[in-house]
Amino acid sequence: MFDLARHLLALGEEVQMFTGYPATRVDADLRAITRTRPWWTLLTYARGLLPPPVTDTWWAQQNLDDFGPWLARTLDPCSIDILDALAGTGLEAGRLLHRHGRPWVCGRASTHILTQKALLEEEHRRWGAAPPDFSRGIARCLAEYDECDAIIVPSHFVKRSFIAQGVPADKVSVCPYGVDLSIFSPQPKRDERFRVLFVGTHSLRKGIGDLFDAVRPLVGRGQCELWLVGNPAPDARRVLHRNADIFIEKGPQPRTSLAWYYSQGSILVLPSLEEGLAFVLPQAMACGLPVIASTNTGAEDLIEDGVEGFIVPIRDPAMIRSRIEWMIDNPRRRQEMGVAARQRVNGFRGWEAFARASREVYLKAMSPTAAR
Incomplete structure (x- = not known):
């Protein structure tokens, strides 16, 4: 507004x-x-x-x-x-x-x-x-x-x-x-760790349970780290408690600080059941992150599947996991997707x-x- x-x-x-x-x-x-x-x-x-x-x-x-x-x-x-x-x-x-x-x-x-x-x-x-x-x-x-x-x-x-x-x-x-490109732009990543980023309210609406099911085997094998940025929702309290061993909670952050958190990620994953057009998608893209987002996030208006990231069905942890594994196994292509994501939002005005x-x-x- x-x-x-x-x-x-x-x-x-x-x-x-x-x-x-x-x-x-x-x-x-x-x-x-x-x-x-x-x-x-x-x-x-x-x-x-x-x-x-x-x-x-x-x-x-x-x-x-x-x-x-x-x-x-x-x-x-x-x-x-x-x-x-x-x-x-x-x-x-x-x-x-x-x-x-x-x-x-x-x-x-x-x-x-x-x-x-x-x-x-x-x-x-x-x-x-x-x-x-x-x-x-x-x-x-x-x-x-x-x-x-x-x-x-x-x-x-x-x-x-x-x-x-x-x-x-x-x-x-x-x-x-x-997206405000004066606020959201790439910043130096502090390490080489492959890090999955989720930004937003940790709620059932945002598909947090499917995210946990997707990344649990990967975190367990040491292939990636999961950061959550935002507030936990009461409806997901039990799901968050059951999966507390696989994520690092970063809490809510002011908009002016979000670019740093995006830049510490390797990819953004947003498996929401229902969104209009999630603000976090163009924000992450502006910071050079490829995204994995569900069909119900409005992602089709932002990315072409396989170019700036991947679009996946709702309620499909196996597909999310497959796409994350592809990102892990193809670091050069992942970086190219990140560059393409940045270029895409640069053209939005x-x-x-x-x-x-x-x-x-x-x-x-x-x-x-x-x-x-």
Whole structure:
């Protein structure tokens, strides 16, 4: 959101930003154009510090239930040409804009919520974990998909999930996310160890169990090392505990430090069950890492299988292991893939391209011929 606002401003657009983050978490150059509603965000964060661990979506849903009406009360529909609201936040404000004859866009970072629900419920059953609670969020998201003028998604994988759920294809526009090349670039690797890197929340959604099943024999034979960067999720607690002997936990890291961690890896592996377009993929590629990613990460919009890395099916630890072994056995080709990955993201034009693509969606939604 911050990168989009910044690049829209650079393109000469006027931007107002509304966020649930506290003002201290808003980038300094954007605070003058930002209104914040941080109370439920802060309460949710504070609750997460206390036992027992949060295992449901109640706190997140309370945040959305508060933020949406607040946004509708706060913005001035007469001063706004179009609203771009993250899924779950824009229903009330979008309806307000429609009453004033103005369009609104829903930005969805993940698959259609019914697709997401089916995938995650199946995955939680697979690992013996309690299913995630979608009961309060589905109606809001489905109403947004139906009532908004356009939907922006980050990958063709996500777009296909919307089409499969009956959303017209011409309502969904693919605008791939960017990467900040001023932050993410190769840094010296401190050793010659072959190191598998996983960056992100250690969750069942991210395929952490399949990653462990894939690398356990390799770690056991001393062929590789596994680093996890990010926070553990409550739903994967038992899986993480059972596999604590095969990974090195590096914890959450600020974005400005991630390039060093990427550069200590030999490859990034992301076997997620469901993503929109994982930020970690272009970040790792910008740091010169080839990637092994599942079909459900949006990787097809970033890499060509066998050129910048490999795309593997979901829930296939054997295939992941085979691709890692190939990377171990072919160091020269692996290095060539890393160079190709860096070159690929260099051609993306980063977040500027995302802002330009988003602006094209806005202009189409605002055109006199657009149906509302």
